[in-house]
Amino acid sequence: MTAPKSGALPGAGAAHAGPAKPAVRNGGDLVVETLSALGATTVFGIPGQHALGLFDALSRSPLHFVSSRVENNSAFAADGFSRATGDVGVLFLSTGPGALTSLAGLQEAYATGVPMVVIASQIPLEGLGARRKGMLHQLDDQKASAANVTKSQRLIQHASGIPSAIQDAWTEAISSPQGPVWVEVPQNVLLDPIMVPPVEDALAEAFDNPPRTELVKEAVRWLTEAKRPAIIAGGGARRGKAEPWLLSIAEKLHAPVVCSPGGNGAFPWNHELSLQSWVEDRYVTDVLEEADVLVVVGSSLGEVTSNYFTMEPRGRIIQIDAEPRVLESNGPALGIRADAGQALHALDDALSGELRNRPDWRGQTPEQLVKDTLAKVQARLDSQDLAKERAFMADIREAVPDTMQTFWDMTISAYWAWSCWDSREGQFHSAQGAGGLGFGFPGAIGGSVGLASQGKPARVLAVSGDGSAMYSISELATASQHNLPVTWLIVDDGGYGILREYMEGAFGKATATELARPDFVALAESFGVPARRVAPEGIRAALEESFAAQGPNVVVVETLLKMFAPTHLGG
Template sequence: MIDFDPGTAAAPAGDSRRTSQRNGGDLVVETLEALGAKTVFGIPGQHALGLFDAMGRGNLHFVSSRVENNSAFAADGYSRATGEVGVLFLSTGPGALTSLAGLQEAYATGVPMVVVASQIPLEGLGARRKGMLHQLDDQKASAANVTKSQRLIQHASGIPSAIQDAWTEAISSPQGPVWLEIPQNVLLDPIMVPPVEDALAEAADNPPRVELVREAVKWLSTAERPAIIAGGGTRRGRAEKSLLSIAEKLRAPVICTPGGNGAFPWTHELSLQSWIEDRHMTDILEDADVLIVIGSSLGEVTSNYFTFAPRGRIIQIDAEPRVLESNSPGLGIRADAGQALAALDEALAAPVDTTRSWRGTTPEDLVKDSLAKVKARLESQDLGKELKFMSDIREAVPADMQTFWDMTISAYWGWSCWDARQGQFHSAQGAGGLGYGFPAAIGGAVGLETLGKPGRVLAVSGDGSSMYSISELATAKQHNIPVTWLIVDDGGYGILREYMVGAFGKATATELARPDFVKLAEAFGVPATRVAPEDVGDALKAGFAADGPNVVVVETLLKMFGPTHLDD
């Protein structure tokens, strides 16, 4: 169980600590509570003191990270694990700027968040007063690249409506983080605005255009070799049920991108799983005469590093209009994936075509043969240690456990080989920044507890990426958060080492001095153990059975699989 101690928990309604004097900060807390928020991540700051003071009169649980970037990752993980909006409180200037890399991941991946940042006093905005602490020329502009929109609230009476609007925008597809700024005096000054009693935020409707669905059905009704790419938008739009129905009606092979991992049953006879970086799979997708792409831009990874050259027609469904046809021409359908696939499924109410074949073979046999080719390729590359390592982790992790992966070689393997089963696979492939895994797992575990579904989660990092978030061991210990953190220590930035050796014959600046991770974790009061690669499964099982946070360190050098080449 997560321990929300008195130092971080809010006073219940009606508690004697409540005061009669309310301020702008109270309006923030009251509105968030009315919208259904239960947990907030962040770090206090000078200009945000009114906000944190008000939280002491409300009912929001506050989880204090040690670095703002990790607070953003934690709010992101909370949202992904629960499907709810993540809420982040930031201080002005350095605090706000430090969060941006975490917000870039949320923005790139479509994670709904409401970010409340403090600002210098209203009268100092734009004045460039000499010596004003934390002042930026335009703080909102700094957030413009990593959030859907930015708002400055200049009067306390505007706080409830602005937060309500931000929440609505965050959950409307394409989902993402929304930025609000409130000056210090607006948060602190006494107010005449009555307590917020209710707030309503409903996602804007984003259905597909009827004529586009009709055209897509026309293409699919005559297709001989349909195939489907399920991207992250499939999961965000909760479109899994419709995807399964459409795939079975069309008898279309389905492959999931790293973001879409888990959107389609791993062991289904039409599942190409997530081997999106394998040339055997690229060949199938290129040979499709109609390819449905859901919630993916066909970007770098999904296109097998832009080697993908489709010969058939593409139906691309995405809520973000800038994504449509950005990498390949096709029939672009701007819509929420869930609504679009539901409409397409309803329109495809024809019986399954039991005679369909793919150049003389059944789609099911094509899938089986292709997966066998992938297996044979991997077995030919001396990757026995890597295959067993990933298999041992998968065997140890309960089927319904959520996992959070940093940008590390283990995660790159996970993108392709991880069967999410009844759990969820979360990684930082949206923006690709380091340090995501552990703080996001903290947020995920907190979110599950908040929803009344307490459960342990797994974080996976490398030694390089773990140093970005090592301070959050203090957060995990303070709140007794049930996270098991697997650190795969290969002595440097392993994937960059591979890239450089492959490109230049040697690696430069990839090797790292690092701490004794076991002793460091223990210094935070977090139990830790170091094991050999072959013992990782047993160590994880022991960690999963424990209380609170714990760390498992494995010192090993893992290799990445090599893709087949265009002329293979």
């Protein structure tokens, strides 16, 4: 009998080969040993033919594996794990279809700056670039497919290179700007026996990313002279753990602060200088336009934060971001490429105490301006027949414990939450980075697993619409299998609600937005997951009872919600 070629599946064609032989250390062992040495505790993914060496090695590893049902959801789960814990999310992928299916999830992580290490298997080395071999799952250049959604891509060709490559990938993932990093290991490199000794230690430290001294000095000069400073805190402020210096600077400058959806929680919601997260309301946009110095921290001033590119600042802009491509991408600014935490720490140190001259917003103090602006926002909402929507969001907020983390899909409830959600001591996570559907539930699964791994309360809330829920409905099996404490709120309006509203507003009618959907309660129960259907006015009690239960559960609300208008009719 001819021995199988390098990379052939163990036992292929030998159904009666007898008892399995003792495992021999191989490249897969080096992968899991390195990850463990770097501090990984959990891996997400789905097994695949070319990745079997990885999964065999997992059986000899302390790493906890969580198997999703679709690779895209595995990526969302690793993303949610990282967001909830601050640790690196780890994802194992098979080749070809498995790798490609993950890309939409990785786009969200890349756009939002979530640190992840992606280990993708690959066909055997001898087949790379040789399509005539016609290997299963083969792509012309698999890692090229990941180039748009990961910070970098590596192909490992020898087992001895595995530990250093993964250590480098981990370092790059946690260095600002953070993000997912792609590592490919061919099937034979994972399976072949190795002489490399077990990995005993590995070290990955984030690269330093401080601001340039002359730019800090110039920013301080602008801020010292400013009469109407204001601040936008984006997602980079949270990722850079810049909250204490953001608060200190705002109080020294008496500067109003608004948080983007990604920055929600970076500044205290009820602080007298907080404009909260009403970036889509024109009254808040007016304040930002009026500032003579606008500090933008960890935000590109993109579509949502700029109120859909309607904001036209009349003053000077100081823009701080770790990603150099973001700086001045949407307007001229004093661009400071730096980690947000390091930059605000340097600015705070350089601003010597509280400034003597308090800002003057056309005869108002900043605190009066903030109070009046928020009152105008509420008055606008009062004028728009939104009592159901406002009560619904308020009831969810009252039901959710202060420390609970929440994960929001791209649905009308999330669009409301971008502006009105006070995250309190918990964290607010949404898919606004790339805007794809299906993030909420698998992201919450990953977040729950991560919090449990840290010994923290692991009950989390996921919020989806009926359309986005169908993207991740198969993960009910994952939640049930692992008995995860995730409460999934599905707001069922019979279609793609926000697209319906957009089309009706633009064209007077909606096309292709209505959806046939399952009985979500019966479907959840078929997976062994308790579920209930409630009216909108019953949402608070239903959530409170669900949060007190064990394991996963689902709450379904059939209702049609509307979005608020950011301006009065006619402007």
